[in-house]
């Protein structure tokens with residue numbers, strides 16, 4: 001009876017409105033109500049039935065979910081998620097092209113993740129895959145075949161990934177190997193900086209009497225990447241590939257496409273550049289020149305700060321013929337140290353990532369096996385409840401005034417747990433070497449445009465990023481430099 005009635009009503013309405021228009025309206029009503037039902041179930045009813053699971057951040061288009069927002073400005077998406085759940089910092093889930101990713105923004109949850117090393121994995125296999133390691137290569141890398149030199153036979157056989165991590169740590173963490181690396185780096189870096197007036201693509205003009213106009217981003221990148229590459233890999237790599245730094249810089253801004261498996265057809269050049277680079281070369285070189293750049297940018301944009309830092313650092317270079325005393329800069333310069341920390345805080349968009357091997361419960365929330373978990377460190381680095389009302393802006397003395405801040409669980413620019421950056425000590429050395437060297441060897445002035453003042457470089461917050469954010473492509477720090485006598 002009801003069916004006959006509905007059919008009759010359908011026919012009457014269709015005849016009155018015209019079939020095409022009526023079908024359009026009907027389709028819209030069906031799609032709209034299905035969408036509302038799906039939203040009600042997914043974002044309201046299901047979370048009520050599963051209170052122990054992180055709540056999903058609502059979205060409108062199934063499967064695509066937050067995909068485009070994630071690619072366009074992932075930090076804004078994470079902030080929106082945190083705010084959507086009333087800034088409670090409970091874990092939540094986003095959907096990126098069909099994939100559910102848990103987002104953690106509370107330092108206490110994050111500490112729980114770092115402690116859990118059995119059910120949460122760093123997923124080395126998949127990371128290697130995105131850098132082109134084949135199935136056969138993966139099989140070889142995960143086959144237990146090596147003996148740990150320290151533990152010997154007692155430790156049992158280890159696979160390539162374990163041994164590679166072991167070697168990275170002994171090379172890069174404080175100890176004998178790092179001392180050798182640092183010594184080599186400083187020698188090579190001195191060659192770069194001592195040559196008086198820097199030459200290369202970063203010099204864009206002359207001001208007479210030995211003065212030059214330089215682009216600092218490129219200057220920091222060229223000198224630090226060359227010296228680090230030479231110290232880590234020997235001279236052959238740069239001899240075989242003299243353009244390596246340029247190739248790297250062209251790749252750097254888009255490297256996230258490789259990590260997030262962005263479709264190759266939309267990023268052909270990036271994937272071609274990736275072929276020319278190796279993964280370890282990227283993790284070693286992607287960040288240090290950026291932090292050096294930002295530190296110098298903040299220092300030279302304030303005459304008062306510049307004078308204070310030059311005064312503090314000047315004992316590291318007693319004469320222009322001396323070698324830069326990097327240990328003095330690292331250990332006796334509290335202002336420089338505070339600047340390093342606050343710049344890291346403002347520019348790190350580091351994320352720690354884990355693959356969930358089996359269901360894992362942290363502080364009452366269960367994270368389901370087979371999904372990914374992401375910890376965007378920027379969500380705590382800008383937390384006003386920890387860093388104060390001025391958390392969003394640079395404060396050179398913030399970490400000097402409150403020394404405990406550097407050990408806060410909200411301050412993790414290098415990630416944490418088993419995957420914490422082992423290059424953090426090397427990075428600090430590189431940044432201090434560049435900033436200290438430039439400030440003590442040169443007189444510096446902002447090269448102001450004809451009208452007005454040089455704008456402070458804007459942070460490129462748009463690209464998903466795995467370490468430090470650089471400046472917007474069209475922004476740089478342009479300095480007039482003149483060797484000191």
Ligand code: HEM
Pocket residue numbers: 165168172283284285287288291348350351352353413414415416417419420421422423424426427466467468
């Ligand atoms: C300011 C500069 C740097 C920043 C902000 C930075 C940040 C990071 C972050 C966020 C991670 C992932 C941490 C996690 O998953 O929790 C990482 C990993 C790593 N970084 Fe860095 N990094 C920097 C410089 C360097 C340098 C100079 C090197 C090498 C000389 C390096 C080598 C590595 C390596 C090898 C890893 C993989 C994890 C490991 O085995 O240690 N990083 N870095």
